[in-house]
Amino acid sequence: MSQAQKDITSWSDKSGSFKRQVSSFRDVIEPNGKFPPEKGRYHLYVSLACPWAHRALIVRKLKGLEDFFDVSTVHPHMLEKGWHFAKSEENVKPANEHSDDTFPEATKDKLFGYSHLRDIYFKVQPDYSARFTVPIIYDKKTNSIVNNESSEIIRFLNTAFNDEISDENKKSLDLYPKELRKEIDELNEWVYNDVNNGVYKSGFATTQQAYEEAVKPLSKGLQKLEEILSDGREFLIGGRLTEADIRLYTTIVRYDPVYYVHFKCNFGLIRHDFPHLHKWLQRLYWKNPAFKDTTNFEHIKEHYYYSHKHINPFKIVPLGPNVDIEPLKE
Numbered sequence: 001m002s003q004a005q006k007d008i009t010s011w012s013d014k015s016g017s018f019k020r021q022v023s024s025f026r027d028v029i030e031p032n033g034k035f036p037p038e039k040g041r042y043h044l045y046v047s048l049a050c051p052w053a054h055r056a057l058i059v060r061k062l063k064g065l066e067d068f069f070d071v072s073t074v075h076p077h078m079l080e081k082g083w084h085f086a087k088s089e090e091n092v093k094p095a096n097e098h099s100d101d102t103f104p105e106a107t108k109d110k111l112f113g114y115s116h117l118r119d120i121y122f123k124v125q126p127d128y129s130a131r132f133t134v135p136i137i138y139d140k141k142t143n144s145i146v147n148n149e150s151s152e153i154i155r156f157l158n159t160a161f162n163d164e165i166s167d168e169n170k171k172s173l174d175l176y177p178k179e180l181r182k183e184i185d186e187l188n189e190w191v192y193n194d195v196n197n198g199v200y201k202s203g204f205a206t207t208q209q210a211y212e213e214a215v216k217p218l219s220k221g222l223q224k225l226e227e228i229l230s231d232g233r234e235f236l237i238g239g240r241l242t243e244a245d246i247r248l249y250t251t252i253v254r255y256d257p258v259y260y261v262h263f264k265c266n267f268g269l270i271r272h273d274f275p276h277l278h279k280w281l282q283r284l285y286w287k288n289p290a291f292k293d294t295t296n297f298e299h300i301k302e303h304y305y306y307s308h309k310h311i312n313p314f315k316i317v318p319l320g321p322n323v324d325i326e327p328l329k330e
């Protein structure tokens with residue numbers, strides 16, 4: 001059986017620890033480069049459920065790149081052949097009817113009308129044998145995948161189109177400013193290992209030991225973040241919004257509705273046990289539409305609970321929490 005057809009737990013090694021694959025496509029969009037910035041040339045494939053793809057959607061909106069990239073959005077059910085597209089975008093059933101064919105805000109593959117995301121990978125590389133992940137930046141001109149690694153995608157979206165962006169605020173917004181790079185890189189590194197990927201390592205562990213080895217650093221990581229934010233600061237680093245906030249946000253916003261239950265990260269709820277982290281989350285969500293408008297709790301919940309049959313074989317999607325994000329009181 002090819003890697004592509006295996007269950008997600010096949011990412012685990014012998015010890016039962018989850019090992020995330022290294023992304024395959026690592027080019028960049030940059031002026032005068034192999035992939036120069038051109039309006040309408042590139043397409044973004046995402047899942048609204050996926051925290052990695054969510055990073056790209058936030059930066060696309062913060063930088064005002066909606067007209068530069070159109071987006072195809074996969075259906076939240078990730079089934080045997082991986083992510084698939086909606087069969088129809090009309091007469092869409094409500095999210096709670098669990099249709100594999102349609103879902104509010106899931107789209108068709110707008111470029112090729114393919115049924116599955118894997119078809120894009122095979123079009124570009126017929127012998128592709130790794131996982132079929134989102135996000136993808138696809139180049140319509142050369143029919144290739146520019147990049148499928150979110151940490152790199154958000155870096156080049158931050159700068160590549162600056163000469164073409166007309167809104168001055170969006171053009172000058174720098175999410176990775178030179179003077180903060182060292183601090184951002186340091187924070188990103190442990191946040192990635194212990195928190196962003198930590199929730200997956202906890203949830204996909206197949207031994208008790210592997211689970212505990214993941215969930216303990218995750219618990220410590222959240223405590224550390226809580227301490228950093230305990231002075232009431234609005235952003236993690238430098239008193240301004242940076243990619244460090246974006247990278248953490250997409251994990252924390254999924255924490256109470258999904259990771260706490262589904263991935264057994266249940267030593268604390270963000271809303272009850274991490275008041276400063278909670279306030280930081282609420283501010284990003286309620287004060288900046290780039291965060292709120294790209295956060296879709298229906299896709300998020302439906303995807304995780306419905307797609308990981310080794311964790312939740314009956315695909316029951318819990319109804320709670322009653323409130324997705326509590327209102328901000330300041």
Ligand SMILES: N[C@@H](CCC(=O)N[C@@H](CS)C(=O)NCC(=O)O)C(=O)O
Pocket residue numbers: 008023047049050051052053082083131132133134135148149150151
């Ligand atoms: N390193 C990648 C990870 C992306 C990733 O793992 N995406 C998940 C969704 S959350 C995916 O598409 N998984 C499909 C699969 O494993 O078959 C990134 O940050 O862009």
